[in-house]
Amino acid sequence: MAEADAFAPLPSASTPSTPNANATIGDVLRLAVGSAVVAACVHVAQVEFRFRILKEFTWTGREFAWLALGGYVAEFLVAAIPILLAITLFRRWAGLRFAATLLIALGAFSILLLFQRIHPLSQLVLALGVGSVSGAWVARDRARAKRWFSRVAVAGILALAIAGSLGGGRLSASIASEGSTAASTATSRPNIILLILDTVRASSLSLYGYTRPTTPVLDALARESTVFDAAFSTAPWTAPSHASMMTGLWASQAGADYVNPMYDSLTTVAQVLDRLGYRTGGFMANAGYAGYQLGIARGFAHYEDFPFSWWQALWSTTLSQTGSARLLLEAIRDGGRWKIKQAILHPDLRTTTVRKAEPQTAADIATHFFEWRDRVVAGDGTKPTASAPYFAMLNFFDAHAPYRSPDGFNDRFGKGRRKLDLYDGAIAYEDSIIGSIVERLRARGDLDRTVLIVTADHGEQFGEHKLNGHGNSLYLPLIHVPLLVHAPKRAPAGIRVAAIVSLRDIAATLVDLAGGEEGAIPGTSLAHAWRNDDLSKLSPVLAEAAEAVNPTKSNLTRTGPIRAMLDSAGHFIHYNNGREQLFDWRRDTSELADLAAADSASVRIAGYRARISALLGVGWPVPRRRQY
Numbered sequence: 001m002a003e004a005d006a007f008a009p010l011p012s013a014s015t016p017s018t019p020n021a022n023a024t025i026g027d028v029l030r031l032a033v034g035s036a037v038v039a040a041c042v043h044v045a046q047v048e049f050r051f052r053i054l055k056e057f058t059w060t061g062r063e064f065a066w067l068a069l070g071g072y073v074a075e076f077l078v079a080a081i082p083i084l085l086a087i088t089l090f091r092r093w094a095g096l097r098f099a100a101t102l103l104i105a106l107g108a109f110s111i112l113l114l115f116q117r118i119h120p121l122s123q124l125v126l127a128l129g130v131g132s133v134s135g136a137w138v139a140r141d142r143a144r145a146k147r148w149f150s151r152v153a154v155a156g157i158l159a160l161a162i163a164g165s166l167g168g169g170r171l172s173a174s175i176a177s178e179g180s181t182a183a184s185t186a187t188s189r190p191n192i193i194l195l196i197l198d199t200v201r202a203s204s205l206s207l208y209g210y211t212r213p214t215t216p217v218l219d220a221l222a223r224e225s226t227v228f229d230a231a232f233s234t235a236p237w238t239a240p241s242h243a244s245m246m247t248g249l250w251a252s253q254a255g256a257d258y259v260n261p262m263y264d265s266l267t268t269v270a271q272v273l274d275r276l277g278y279r280t281g282g283f284m285a286n287a288g289y290a291g292y293q294l295g296i297a298r299g300f301a302h303y304e305d306f307p308f309s310w311w312q313a314l315w316s317t318t319l320s321q322t323g324s325a326r327l328l329l330e331a332i333r334d335g336g337r338w339k340i341k342q343a344i345l346h347p348d349l350r351t352t353t354v355r356k357a358e359p360q361t362a363a364d365i366a367t368h369f370f371e372w373r374d375r376v377v378a379g380d381g382t383k384p385t386a387s388a389p390y391f392a393m394l395n396f397f398d399a400h401a402p403y404r405s406p407d408g409f410n411d412r413f414g415k416g417r418r419k420l421d422l423y424d425g426a427i428a429y430e431d432s433i434i435g436s437i438v439e440r441l442r443a444r445g446d447l448d449r450t451v452l453i454v455t456a457d458h459g460e461q462f463g464e465h466k467l468n469g470h471g472n473s474l475y476l477p478l479i480h481v482p483l484l485v486h487a488p489k490r491a492p493a494g495i496r497v498a499a500i501v502s503l504r505d506i507a508a509t510l511v512d513l514a515g516g517e518e519g520a521i522p523g524t525s526l527a528h529a530w531r532n533d534d535l536s537k538l539s540p541v542l543a544e545a546a547e548a549v550n551p552t553k554s555n556l557t558r559t560g561p562i563r564a565m566l567d568s569a570g571h572f573i574h575y576n577n578g579r580e581q582l583f584d585w586r587r588d589t590s591e592l593a594d595l596a597a598a599d600s601a602s603v604r605i606a607g608y609r610a611r612i613s614a615l616l617g618v619g620w621p622v623p624r625r626r627q628y
Contacts, residue, residue: 021139023087023096027146028080031100031138034149035107036076037156040068042111043318044163051293056259059288059355060316061306066164069157070313071320072110079106097139104138105131106319113318113351120322120349189276189514190490191450192391194506195437196245197430198238198286199400199470201459202231202480204427212413214427217435218454218484226491226530230500231483232541232566233458237471238289240546241457241503242395246270246296248507248522250616251544252561258549262295269507270299270391272520276511279390281372283365285397287357290457300393302372305357312358321355323348353549361406362396362433369394370440389449391510396433398426399460401469405429420462448488451513455503456481464590471548472555474564474573475591479543485526487513492530499529500567502539541566542615547576563616565608570595572608580605 044065047058061067083102086094109127112118118126138145202208205215207222208229234244240251243262246269247254255263270280281302284290291297291305306312311333319325324343331339369392377390398405403422409429414421434454441447459478461467470478481503485491490513505523512518512525524537543564551558560576571585582596582605595601613620 021096021142022091023094023099025084027096027142028084028087028099028103029077030146030149030153031103032076032080033073034153034156035103036072037069037153037160039076039107039110039317040065040072040160041156043072043114044068044160046114048163055261055264057261057289057293059291059357060293061287061308061312062167062292062303063164063306063308064316065160065167067306067308067313067316069160069164070310071316074310074314075317075319076103076106079103095139096142097135099135100138100145101128101131101135103131104134110318113322113349116351116353124349187388189278189389190487191389191446192273192278192510192514193437193450193452194245194391194393194510195434195452195454196242196290196393196395197399197427197454197456197482198290198395198397199458199460200427200430200456200482201477202456202482203459203477204424205482207482207484212424214424215431217431217438218482221434221438221486222484222494224488224493225484225486226493226495226497228483228485228497228499228501228526228529230498231455231481231503232479232500232543233456233481233503234543236458236474236478236543236545238286238457239294240544242290242294242296245457245503245506248504250504250542252546252616256294257546261293264295266295267521268296268299269510269521270296270393272299272507272511272516273391273514274299274301276514276516277388278514279376279388280392281369281376281390282393283369283372284393284395285360285362285365286395286400287360288354290395302376304368307358307360307364309358315356315358318351321351323350323352326352326356359404360397362398362430363406363436365394365396366433366437366440369437373444373446389514391514396430398430399423401460407432423460423462451490451510452486453506453509454482454484454486455506457503467554467556471545472551472557474543474545474562476571476585476589479564479566485509485530491527495530497529499535499538500541501526501529502541504539504542540611540615542612563612565612570604572605574609574612 047060047064050056051058080103083099087099105127108130109123112123112127204210205218206213207215207218207227233241235241235251239256239258240254243254243256244251247262247266248269249266254266255261270282274280280300282297282300282304284305287305292303297303314320314329320329324347327339327343330336331343373390373392377387403419403426404410405426407429409425410422412425412428438447438452441450458470459481460470461473461475461477464477465473465475467473467475483501483503505526507521508523509526511520512527518525523539526538528534528537543566545557545562547557547560548555556562556575562573562575564571564573566572566585568586571583571591573581580596581594582601583591583593584595585591596605609620
């Protein structure tokens with residue numbers, strides 16, 4: 001026997017490991033990084049397929065590949081910490097198979113979370129099964145598993161790096177070329193800033209008579225501006241409203257809805273201004289529904305939506321989008337012990353459809369805008385230049401739920417944390433940032449040669465018609481929005497325009513004020529209203545609300561799309577189930593008296609139907625959808 005033992009093969013790297021083989025720190029880190037990279041690759045591939053091929057929203061930014069890689073690796077390394085403690089303290093049962101099973105199961109669970117129709121408990125069971133089988137293989141063939149995980153990690157990182165470079169690289173290349181546009185012919189054109197206050201209704205601004213002093217800056221700026229008292233959005237929520245403003249089309253014609261971006265073939269106002277020699281930059285706090293995926297980024301050489309930060313990386317994994325993980329991360333970032341208790345005592349492994357973004361305040365957006373302006377326009381930013389003008393679109397998100405605002409503005413109108421108080425405080429905060437923008441423009445010598453347009457994409461409801469939030473009706477709180485135009489030597493100062501106007505005409509107005517040709521983009525310049533030369537040219541006020549995804553019982557779009565038309569005579573609303581309403585909105589500002597049933601209203605209603613049908617090119621009555 002001794003002689004036979006002398007010829008036994010020596011242990012080698014290819015010799016199968018025992019099931020209880022000890023795991024080293026290197027083993028655990030390799031498993032964690034390899035599993036994280038696989039999960040990130042599958043996630044990025046799914047996002048690209050849905051967005052590029054299926055033309056669906058995925059609520060991600062251009063740099064998602066980089067962010068997903070960083071987020072998954074960071075989270076898996078954190079998950080590896082207790083595993084390392086276990087294999088150090090309990091070597092007898094916590095070995096290589098134990099570590100591999102847990103980390104591979106975590107990777108499988110991360111991938112399965114992409115398929116929301118599978119119940120989370122089923123996903124968890126499937127993931128543990130995959131982890132158990134894979135863990136046994138790793139323990140049996142340690143050397144081969146080591147090579148496989150190393151190669152997968154390297155290949156995956158390279159693939160994600162290429163994908164990230166293609167996404168972020170397009171942005172970088174655009175920035176580098178900003179100075180090479182047809183700038184030499186555009187030096188006489190004004191700078192243009194379109195500032196969109198997300199979710200801000202006109203009735204909550206002291207500029208429009210609100211009793212609380214929510215907008216002292218805009219109140220003062222109005223003395224140098226043209227203010228529209230009756231401006232209306234084309235949709236009651238972000239995506240279709242932004243798409244309409246950027247294209248000059250009605251909301252449904254632009255194609256943007258809850259799951260799909262706007263049509264690829266549409267020309268944006270940024271593209272028109274780019275051809276006029278403008279340097280273009282977009283800075284969007286509402287990254288989900290006003291990000292580059294919506295399509296409005298076309299024509300912008302520089303466009304910022306999802307921030308490129310470690311927090312955004314953490315939000316870029318499927319694990320972080322589960323209910324419990326969101327609460328834990330929010331508790332770490334913003335505080336709130338109740339969130340930790342809720343996450344632990346009431347575990348929620350379901351993922352949300354709309355990906356959470358790292359919030360950016362109005363001050364953040366203003367800072368990013370001026371960094372861009374100073375870099376591409378004035379070099380050091382200390383003095384005006386004769387370079388090409390710029391067009392910048394800014395989106396403030398602070399007045400959107402959950403109505404957060406810094407610097408004490410949350411408590412400005414009450415400490416009871418009522419939603420309306422928080423909302424008004426957020427508007428006051430945004431107003432203060434507008435003041436800082438105006439002063440910084442003045443200091444740079446830009447203000448007198450800049451067109452500043454302040455408006456909102458839609459409003460918000462706080463119990464009116466027993467409704468809250470937005471997107472669920474076409475009543476005044478959602479479609480009556482602020483509109484102020486500060487344009488020295490181009491728009492009169494200190495006047496209020498009573499004419500009823502649509503934000504559909506924003507795009508044509510920008511082109512007109514830039515000195516572009518009429519007809520370059522659909523719609524009509526709002527300059528006709530302050531010039532009072534031909535009000536009939538202005539677009540009629542038409543608003544549309546698309547059917548919501550998984551609507552609640554109180555959501556008025558639950559039976560299908562809603563269409564509305566508003567003029568000096570009334571406010572007509574048609575629902576997809578055949579219901580109709582008519583209000584004398586000038587006298588009945590709360591729209592409590594429905595006049596649709598009156599005998600005298602039938603002729604007026606028929607006229608509204610005909611106009612809507614002609615504007616949208618649809619037959620009447622419109623096809624009805626099922627009732628919920």
